[in-house]
Amino acid sequence: MTAASSVSVEWIAADWGTSHLRVTAMAAAGPVATAASADGMGRLHPEEFEPALLRLIAPWLTAGVTPVIACGMVGARQGWVEASYRAVPCTPAAMDMLTRAPTQDKRITVHITPGLSQIRPADVMRGEETQVAGALVLNPDYDGVICLPGTHSKWVHVSAGEVVSFQTCMTGELFSLLSQQSVLRHGIAATGFAPEPFDAALSDALSRPEKLAAYLFSLRAEGLLADLPPIAARSRLSGLLIGIELAATKPYWLGQRVTLIGEAALCGFYARALASQGVSVDLLPAGDATLAGLSKLRGVL
Amino acid sequence: MTAASSVSVEWIAADWGTSHLRVTAMAAAGPVATAASADGMGRLHPEEFEPALLRLIAPWLTAGVTPVIACGMVGARQGWVEASYRAVPCTPAAMDMLTRAPTQDKRITVHITPGLSQIRPADVMRGEETQVAGALVLNPDYDGVICLPGTHSKWVHVSAGEVVSFQTCMTGELFSLLSQQSVLRHGIAATGFAPEPFDAALSDALSRPEKLAAYLFSLRAEGLLADLPPIAARSRLSGLLIGIELAATKPYWLGQRVTLIGEAALCGFYARALASQGVSVDLLPAGDATLAGLSKLRGVL
Structure with a gap:
């Protein structure tokens, strides 16, 4: 630029x-x-x-x-x-x-x-409402669900140009707290992604969400007893938390058209998770959505 | 003393x-x-x-x-x-x-x-193994479940003088992180307990544990939109987290005899939660259990 x-x-x-x-x-x-x-x-x-x-x-x-x-x-x-x-x-x-x-x-x-x-x-x-507005500028007839992964992920049902309902999950904040400040931090890599542990943890959390409290500490225990690799632990934590987010938001994505707006790597995890449930997604970069939304508002000044 | x-x-x-x-x-x-x-x-x-x-x-x-x-x-x-x-x-x-x-x-x-x-x-x-040993010194024929609430709550199945299996939940640590370091901290009292919000949240988490990710952020949103009192928010967070712990440990407590070992106020919350599920408990102060367990080990020196 x-x-x-x-x-x-x-x-x-x-x-x-x-x-x-x-x-x-x-x-x-x-x-x-x-x-x-x-x-x-x-x-x-x-x-x-x-x-x-x-x-x-x-x-x-x-x-x-x-x-x-x-x-x-x-x-x-x-x-x-x-x-x-x-x-x-x-x-x-x-x-x-x-x-x-x-x-x-x-x-x-x-x-x-x-x-x-x-x-x-x-x-x-x-903030997310402006990105949703931008998505509608770029795709005016959109009818479906927009998911904005992040510190506080948002699931937004859009129809006829309006936000009908939405749901927030604290997934990103939970991931930061657990991976950086809880006892789990001792065994979790700062970066990296391993697909198999992610997929397995996602499946566990989606099929048995009531077991979350037990699944979390197993990351620590497997690190101590079975040398769970730190990147695998990070990927499992990500899979568990995205899994319980998907469990909580099933009415939003099941059988719906989903657009993801957010940071590319994070959206990749959500796209992978949703694909495992048979949901294909469209991706929209967060910066493009924000700028399109603010530009629309600029029109009224 | x-x-x-x-x-x-x-x-x-x-x-x-x-x-x-x-x-x-x-x-x-x-x-x-x-x-x-x-x-x-x-x-x-x-x-x-x-x-x-x-x-x-x-x-x-x-x-x-x-x-x-x-x-x-x-x-x-x-x-x-x-x-x-x-x-x-x-x-x-x-x-x-x-x-x-x-x-x-x-x-x-x-x-x-x-x-x-x-x-x-x-x-x-x-540490908890020593408290379990102490519980067996004080009650040698105990057969059932011992729950030790805390930073990392433990559920221990004891039979014939042995620990058969156990399960850890990070409930106390999650409560500390969420109430003190997450966005929820803005609306959560440092102390206090309100029974009705606790009971309602416990029931929500036990009956719909897959909704946890959504329930958590509602504490923040109700604080902003509906002036949720900070003590009610604290009690709801406690009820939600103990609720998902009970959801994850149901095979341990359902139809079992349960002894709680731990800090008195915290054990009171667990006793209340278990009572709502038809489980009555015995209480054993943590200090008594630790001392009885260490005294038993003293015998071998």
Whole structure:
């Protein structure tokens, strides 16, 4: 991607989550530059958001006013400014409900997208709704399920341009806690993937989800007693946790069309798991979905 | 408990886990003094175990040699000295397999109990075998199941004086990670118990264990959307995790006689959960069980 200096930056797209900030300079023809930092919402006080943003986007600003449209945890209660939730069923993109964040620098205005909420079962999302909106921009007639694997995986039922219902699973966060902070960490590799242990653990968790509490400690015990290789242990933990996620979300994917939006390697694990259950998937890169969703919102400013 | 100075300390019992060290001075007639510190195995290098022990027991030592018998993670590979596992089925107390730890101070000898291992399903324990041995000293003809709730809860099938099989669940560790380090921490009280949310969550987890991944995030969402009280959230998390433990260990407790050994409040939650499934329990304080088990091993020195 080229630097932005040679073309006019009309607006800036910001994907601002708990642990990251990614910005894209947008010209009339599309993206012209990107930048990123680890200044996620989780480490910033409210007054620190504007400086964190300016550190990345200052080179793109002009004498005029450049609007910034941001999605994600930046709009949480602990974020820059709270952007309220919209209750499903509703369209994923909130054409009339962007929340203006307070700013000092006259060269920018900042607009934050609302999240989505569901009363029963209680659930919330922030950021993924913009990716779902982007998926519908790229594929307007989509009717089916969108799965967004991650720290808090989301399963979203989309029909007639609206989010009908959704379900969150804490799969990524459980994987991090168990692999890095629990007793299992002693026997789990930091990277690597072995397909056979993954498949076996996935099958175990899907067919006997009630055994999860027992399966988990077996990773530790087999490491001590049977020299379970650390990459096999990592793959089994991944298979177990994706397996109980699929067990919990069966009404979403069984017999459905599924699109995966997320990081490529992680989506690969979900695609493999779903294929084992006879479900084929389409893949959509997370960055493309986010940018398409924020671009749609840009249309209303 | 009185100080030990007025009577002769014949030996010292040590319960040495990952996060604690508890010692008891034993005279011929029984315990005469206790001491404890946070010098658990998890924070000590091998050369630091003897000084940590001496800091607590020095007032009890005489010119002669006082034996110390220790059980727990002190005998793990990362502990003072590795005490190998004995494979079940076997008696819980290893009358001939204490491992001598290397010591500098001539006034003590230190003997560590072996743990138990199970090949299929792979499982291990360290420390709980001594409590099971103690339970059999206090109730020699016991035939049934012993549950030891904790960081890594153990379910132990005991028959004819032997451990037949056992099963570990990481329930306590999962509760700590989720309530203190995950996104759920924002809405979970540090203490407190509400019976109704506990019972409802227990029932949910037992009847639909495959929904666990979905139930967990609902604690966060209901906190945001419905002001779920933090004590109710804590109780629901406890009910969910004990529920999936009971789902995984049903062959152990269904229609069985169950004895709980552990910390009183935690055993109370397990007793309540088991009662809801028609299982009544006997309670045995953990300290009593450990001391009875170590006393039995003292007999062979």
